[in-house]
Amino acid sequence: MSLSQAQTTHSGGDKSLFELIANDIVEKGYSIHPHALPKNLSELLLQHISKLSDDDFKRAGIGRSKDHIIDDLIRTDEISWITSNSEAGCSWIKWSESLQAYLNSHLFLGLFSFESHFSHYAKGDFYKKHKDAFKGEGNRVLSIVVYLNQNWSADDGGELVIYGESSPDSPVGDNNHISVTPTFGTVVVFLSEEFPHEVLPARRDRYAIAGWFRLNNSIANNIDPAS
Numbered sequence: 001m002s003l004s005q006a007q008t009t010h011s012g013g014d015k016s017l018f019e020l021i022a023n024d025i026v027e028k029g030y031s032i033h034p035h036a037l038p039k040n041l042s043e044l045l046l047q048h049i050s051k052l053s054d055d056d057f058k059r060a061g062i063g064r065s066k067d068h069i070i071d072d073l074i075r076t077d078e079i080s081w082i083t084s085n086s087e088a089g090c091s092w093i094k095w096s097e098s099l100q101a102y103l104n105s106h107l108f109l110g111l112f113s114f115e116s117h118f119s120h121y122a123k124g125d126f127y128k129k130h131k132d133a134f135k136g137e138g139n140r141v142l143s144i145v146v147y148l149n150q151n152w153s154a155d156d157g158g159e160l161v162i163y164g165e166s167s168p169d170s171p172v173g174d175n176n177h178i179s180v181t182p183t184f185g186t187v188v189v190f191l192s193e194e195f196p197h198e199v200l201p202a203r204r205d206r207y208a209i210a211g212w213f214r215l216n217n218s219i220a221n222n223i224d225p226a227s
């Protein structure tokens with residue numbers, strides 16, 4: 001697979017954005033749309049983040065539940081899980097659920113639930129190359145990232161780098177990657193098991209939302225375990 005730089009600047013309604021995302025996922029497995037999140041939603045989310053205190057953010061770990069560890073060599077950002085207890089959280093979850101419903105009805109992905117957090121990368125923070133899910137292990141199917149940084153310039157770093165599969169047949173081999181600048185309202189969606197990705201060190205505060213659409217992983221009476 002080769003990653004193409006082609007990105008669509010979006011100006012239509014949710015429906016046409018959802019359609020573009022669905023088409024991209026089928027064709028390439030990922031979808032990148034600068035300035036695509038509805039403006040009022042991006043602004044509500046930014047306002048909400050600016051009201052959160054340092055105590056609302058916790059160091060992000062790696063691994064799930066009992067295997068959860070903090071590793072300064074892998075990621076240094078802080079996160080705050082999004083709930084529907086705020087107007088912004090509620091609107092974001094509603095928007096994500098309408099994307100989930102659209103993708104389920106058009107691509108039959110069987111997406112069952114959604115979880116997401118705000119993330120804050122302070123100057124110098126990074127998240128090394130990783131996958132959000134592993135084949136046969138996780139139930140994260142689709143990852144979504146949305147950026148909330150106004151006036152972000154190329155010098156500010158903090159790019160999301162998405163890697164394609166490196167195969168001997170690929171004309172670009174290991175260099176097969178695409179960089180996304182974390183500008184306000186940019187929406188990135190990709191298949192969680194398929195694309196390793198990393199966050200390069202940011203040179204100023206960088207705010208984003210990372211979310212995952214999941215399959216139903218409930219076993220007997222055990223509720224789907226939290227991340």
Ligand SMILES: O=C(O)CCC(=O)C(=O)O
Pocket residue numbers: 119127132145159160197198199208210
């Ligand atoms: O903030 C980003 O660009 C991506 C974050 C990420 O990969 C993650 O939280 O798993």
Ligand SMILES: [Fe+2]
Pocket residue numbers: 130131132197
């Ligand atoms: Fe990730």
